[in-house]
Amino acid sequence: MPDLSRMRRDYDAGRLTEEDLAPTWVEQFDRWFADAVAAELPEPNAVVLATADADGAPDARIVLMKGYGADGLIFGTSYASAKGAHLAVNPRAALVFPWHPLQRQVRVTGRVERIGDTASDALWDPRPRGSQLAAAASLQSTVVDSRRELEERVRRLDEETPEGKVPRPAVWGGYRVVPERVEFWQGGADRLHDRIRFVRDDVEGGGWIVQRLAP
Numbered sequence: 400m401p402d403l404s405r406m407r408r409d410y411d412a413g414r415l416t417e418e419d420l421a422p423t424w425v426e427q428f429d430r431w432f433a434d435a436v437a438a439e440l441p442e443p444n445a446v447v448l449a450t451a452d453a454d455g456a457p458d459a460r461i462v463l464m465k466g467y468g469a470d471g472l473i474f475g476t477s478y479a480s481a482k483g484a485h486l487a488v489n490p491r492a493a494l495v496f497p498w499h500p501l502q503r504q505v506r507v508t509g510r511v512e513r514i515g516d517t518a519s520d521a522l523w524d525p526r527p528r529g530s531q532l533a534a535a536a537s538l539q540s541t542v543v544d545s546r547r548e549l550e551e552r553v554r555r556l557d558e559e560t561p562e563g564k565v566p567r568p569a570v571w572g573g574y575r576v577v578p579e580r581v582e583f584w585q586g587g588a589d590r591l592h593d594r595i596r597f598v599r600d601d602v603e604g605g606g607w608i609v610q611r612l613a614p
Contacts, residue, residue, distance in 0.1 A: 410586025415593035424597035450485035480539040502586035519572035531565035
């Protein structure tokens with residue numbers, strides 16, 4: 400086993416100061432997301448999504464963010480999946496964008512809501528037919544006997560569905576994470592990282608407070 404105590408690197412890619420911060424969290428996120436795309440990071444919209452069940456037992460996985468704006472960040476999945484079941488009883492989540500090559504993270508926590516049929520259709524329709532077939536045929540998060548079983552389900556659905564787009568299953572749709580806290584983390588030399596977060600201030604009519612956190 401490698402000596403993990405010595406497996407480290409110093410962070411020297413830049414700083415994040417209050418003077419350089421955008422006026423809103425979504426404008427700051429837009430800047431950093433543009434940087435991630437420009438740097439040609441693999442899957443810059445890949446994000447760790449953490450949820451918890453009714454007993455508070457946590458779970459996490461990586462999903463693809465499919466949209467964002469001042470009202471929140473969007474992803475799509477099966478409502479019957481493990482995360483869908485969690486969100487049905489505990490509609491809160493945490494997100495982490497791990498942009499390691501830029502020595503940056505963005506962390507989001509907040510409540511979660513479904514985005515509705517029309518918006519869900521807009522997420523589903525651009526997907527390639529093969530991706531639609533797989534999503535429609537798979538009973539996500541359930542136990543299956545073999546990969547062959549999955550492939551057979553996809554094959555049958557392919558034969559039963561006319562050429563072109565596959566209709567969105569009623570069990571599949573989009574969710575929006577409505578932020579209550581958004582933290583921008585920039586790695587710093589000697590582990591003196593910059594951590595600045597926007598916190599929703601419900602007392603002041605839904606405005607935002609900016610705070611610096613100790614690393």
